[in-house]
Amino acid sequence: MAAQCATDSDDNPLWQYALAVYAKPGVAQHLLLGQDSLGLDVLWCLTALWLAEQKQALTLALMQQVAYDEWRSSMIVPLRALRYRCDKTRDAALRKALLAAELAAEKRGIALLYAGVESNDDIVPVEDCDVDELVRGNLSVLTGDQEWVGNMVEFLQ
Template identity: 40%
Template sequence: MAAQFATEAGDEPMNNALWRYALQVYSRPGVESLLLRLQDEFDADILQILAVLWANETALRISDEALNAPDYLAWRESMIQPLRDRRRACQRGEHGDLYELLKKAELEAERYGLGLLWTVLKDSPAASENCGLQGLMLLCNSEKECRELLQLAQP
């Protein structure tokens, strides 16, 4: 299955193996709540975490430089974070339609962000060893949660 994510035909920035992997992993029991907890409590970047999990699954080497690619960081700062801030400020019950539009826009911005990360990571050299925990620890200094996430993300 790992090779499937790395080599699927038709990969492009907005529809790529990392995006498809992220959708699958995010829907696994317990993953969404743990990722949101890492984001809220440790200021971890969920897209970077998903990129590390994908690189681990596809046996690609991950680096801090790749995860912090300037194009991705600029996109996160200018698009993803402002949309997230606006969505969080919006009262779901009071402004339901607006909340849903902002949520959809945030998801599309995240999809584009994963495309930027995929563009940098897709040609990374093969990893000689499992990089999951080490890569996650670059993003979130909580070994307990990182280990738990690796377990939950397994197919």
């Protein structure tokens, strides 16, 4: 994820949080490992982490985000697939352009998730909960791989 101008229309607290967390040592690599080996959606992982910071639980009901799902399947995933098909050396310029397009699509995806979460009545606020415990719980909604979840918690500390 690349830093973006704060005046962009898709700028929101989730985007700012995602940029900050993604930049932490080891986090980006671990998220991409989860994406590539477990099929995790990095943007949902970042949203789950942000919700934990907001003392809110991620639920299956909250994950019903049709606008985001459609955007992801029609824009993010195809752009990523095209980028992966490029040779890193021979197609470097094209690969770079596709990466920029993919990042722009991800930023729009975060905006859709933010709008969907903020307008959702299924948000479950958690009063007296350890943030690390809430992070574990939120990520566990996305994956049953507790080793991956535990490693993510360690990277965040």
